Amino acid sequence: QKEVEQDPGPLSVPEGAIVSLNCTYSNSAFQYFMWYRQYSRKGPELLMYTYSSGNKEDGRFTAQVDKSSKYISLFIRDSQPSDSATYLCAMKGPGAGGTSYGKLTFGQGTILTVHP
Amino acid sequence: GAGVSQTPSNKVTEKGKYVELRCDPISGHTALYWYRQSLGQGPEFLIYFQGTGAADDSGLPNDRFFAVRPEGSVSTLKIQRTERGDSAVYLCASSPQGSDYGYTFGSGTRLTVV
Numbered sequence: 001q002k003e004v005e006q007d008p009g010p011l012s013v014p015e016g017a018i019v020s021l022n023c024t025y026s027n028s029a030f031q032y033f034m035w036y037r038q039y040s041r042k043g044p045e046l047l048m049y050t051y052s053s054g055n056k057e058d059g060r061f062t063a064q065v066d067k068s069s070k071y072i073s074l075f076i077r078d079s080q081p082s083d084s085a086t087y088l089c090a091m092k093g094p095g096a097g098g099t100s101y102g103k104l105t106f107g108q109g110t111i112l113t114v115h116p
Numbered sequence: 117g118a119g120v121s122q123t124p125s126n127k128v129t130e131k132g133k134y135v136e137l138r139c140d141p142i143s144g145h146t147a148l149y150w151y152r153q154s155l156g157q158g159p160e161f162l163i164y165f166q167g168t169g170a171a172d173d174s175g176l177p178n179d180r181f182f183a184v185r186p187e188g189s190v191s192t193l194k195i196q197r198t199e200r201g202d203s204a205v206y207l208c209a210s211s212p213q214g215s216d217y218g219y220t221f222g223s224g225t226r227l228t229v230v
Contacts, residue, residue, distance in 0.1 A: 004158075006158070008156070025162075034218045036218070036221075039127040041223070041226075042223050042224075042226055043120070043207055043209075043221030043222050043223045044207070045221070046218040046219070046220070049218050071157045086158075088158050089216070090158075091184065102164075102172075103149070103152075103164060103172060103174075103175065104149075104159075104161065104218070104219070105161070106158030106159050106160070107154070107158050108157055108158050109157070109158050
């Protein structure tokens with residue numbers, strides 16, 4: 001079993017829809033949770049970052065973390081065709097020696113298409 | 117530079133050959149990471165550097181893979197005796213010292229072994 005599970009989709013929605021993307025994880029040591037967006041032939045781009053349970057909002061994006069259930073979500077409101085991309089969840093535990101560095105463990109990625 | 121730069125953007129090599137992939141991180145970023153992304157998968161961790169030293173190389177798949185960062189800035193990922201299974205996009209990322217935030221990725225090098 002992978003440490004991070006993410007439904008690969010693909011997910012296709014009409015413009016203006018609310019999109020829900022989800023990941024589950026098994027490693028309780030994970031403390032930092034991120035969502036990345038990746039366009040075709042580009043590197044992942046950081047969208048949201050959080051380290052506590054609860055919701056974090058940034059414009060049309062809301063990241064939600066439930067550490068008790070080991071479940072994280074990303075919600076996209078008023079989705080746009082420009083949101084069409086692969087969305088990757090990523091997590092990391094505490095770094096060595098108490099630093100904040102450390103490797104990211106990614107989900108498989110969900111392919112999202114928003115059609116006009 | 118403004119972002120993480122990776123060269124070449126594409127590399128086609130024959131099975132058994134040696135390849136070098138270069139990463140130029142954001143100026144001043146002390147942490148540098150290499151990931152490998154296969155088609156339809158999320159990136160998988162290979163190695164990370166804190167300054168010049170490899171702080172964690174647990175993701176390197178075998179001894180054909182090696183990475184260096186001699187002056188604490190540019191890094192080179194080296195693959196010996198390439199195999200068709202090494203075909204993937206190799207991503208580099210960097211982050212500043214003490215950062216609690218996610219990392220900035222480059223666009224990757226697409227390696228194809230034929």
